[in-house]
Amino acid sequence: MRAVAVYPGKANSVHLAEMAKPSVTDAPDGRGVLVRVLSVGVDGTDKEINAAEYGAAPDGFNFLVVGHESFGQVEEVGPNVTELAPGDYVVAMVRRPGFSIYDQIGLQDMTTDDTYFERGINLRHGYLAEYYADAADYLIKIPGGLKHVGVLLEPMTVVEKGIAQAYEIQRRLKVWRPRKAAVMGAGTIGLLAALVLRLRGLEVTVFSRDRKPNRNAELIEMTGAKYVSVQDTTILDGARQYGPFDLIFEATGFSPVVFEGMQALAKNGVLVLSSITGGDRKVEIPADRINLDFVLGNKVMVGTVNAARENFEEGVRDMAMAEAQYSGWLSRLLTHPIKGLENYEILFQALLNGNGAIKVYCEVADVA
Ligand code: BGC
Ligand code: ZN
Numbered sequence: 001m002r003a004v005a006v007y008p009g010k011a012n013s014v015h016l017a018e019m020a021k022p023s024v025t026d027a028p029d030g031r032g033v034l035v036r037v038l039s040v041g042v043d044g045t046d047k048e049i050n051a052a053e054y055g056a057a058p059d060g061f062n063f064l065v066v067g068h069e070s071f072g073q074v075e076e077v078g079p080n081v082t083e084l085a086p087g088d089y090v091v092a093m094v095r096r097p098g099f100s101i102y103d104q105i106g107l108q109d110m111t112t113d114d115t116y117f118e119r120g121i122n123l124r125h126g127y128l129a130e131y132y133a134d135a136a137d138y139l140i141k142i143p144g145g146l147k148h149v150g151v152l153l154e155p156m157t158v159v160e161k162g163i164a165q166a167y168e169i170q171r172r173l174k175v176w177r178p179r180k181a182a183v184m185g186a187g188t189i190g191l192l193a194a195l196v197l198r199l200r201g202l203e204v205t206v207f208s209r210d211r212k213p214n215r216n217a218e219l220i221e222m223t224g225a226k227y228v229s230v231q232d233t234t235i236l237d238g239a240r241q242y243g244p245f246d247l248i249f250e251a252t253g254f255s256p257v258v259f260e261g262m263q264a265l266a267k268n269g270v271l272v273l274s275s276i277t278g279g280d281r282k283v284e285i286p287a288d289r290i291n292l293d294f295v296l297g298n299k300v301m302v303g304t305v306n307a308a309r310e311n312f313e314e315g316v317r318d319m320a321m322a323e324a325q326y327s328g329w330l331s332r333l334l335t336h337p338i339k340g341l342e343n344y345e346i347l348f349q350a351l352l353n354g355n356g357a358i359k360v361y362c363e364v365a366d367v368a
Pocket of ligand 2: 045068
């Protein structure tokens, strides 16, 4: 079968690879599932992998099949799979267990190991291929009514985990009643964070660079959230006008924003950090002031990466809620469909150009 792969360590090496079709017997204990891939999204991580800044091939291979945002249809199941059947739509989780105690209880997203096993990213082949096989334990069933937006589930889970972590942490307060939230960044993750926080009933302000009017601002306002361009209003002024914020979700990819977020946070508030910033940026900050307010205000800051099974399941429910409440909204994120694995160059070009893209994805096969 055909797959889209890179040679890790070699920049711009994305190419079409030929490999054996996987089989249900690839997973142990009769728990294997063979999935026909329908669509696969790409994001900043894929960009970094193709730039040879990140990523590693599985043992015994000199290439890595990319793609971690999957959506597909079950073709065949092993004898001990009862929860899925041929024809079901599924999305696969990304990280696989390593060795820490968290990995052993299914929370590999919380691993303390230094090595991650992530399909399409590090040491495990991804999903940008005609087929993949995996144990049923790592697959999440998608109701047919969401098949047109299923490819958005993996990015959605990054948001779900961050917000679930915030609520879990805030149980320390016994009566936490968050009213105001801020989202930093209006990219795919920022948009989905605004959506999920609106579905939780919070007043949401999204801070982003570009001035209105623009499509992302429009989408944000469709959810009832407010959009603020930092070219007109700084985060700190915005916090004075629309905050203080009980919950802040940072998703700009620009680390200096973190320290402004710390200052925009309400007493007892929680700041969730999700940007993966590989650089080496340095900034000057009002350290005493930030520290003092954090201490006197009992504030929390938490980093979040990847997602656990329950975050995928919550993501499915929120996508269904979104379709019910903001009908058609999710589909509007699917801005750049690229048809066919053979068009991998156009796919990565669209990812690189970025202009106007919310979600760039490959339509590997027609969604039946
Ligand atoms: C993926 C996560 C992954 C992270 C770090 C993100 O792009 O969505 O699943 O854990 O990269 O590799
Ligand atoms: Zn990703």
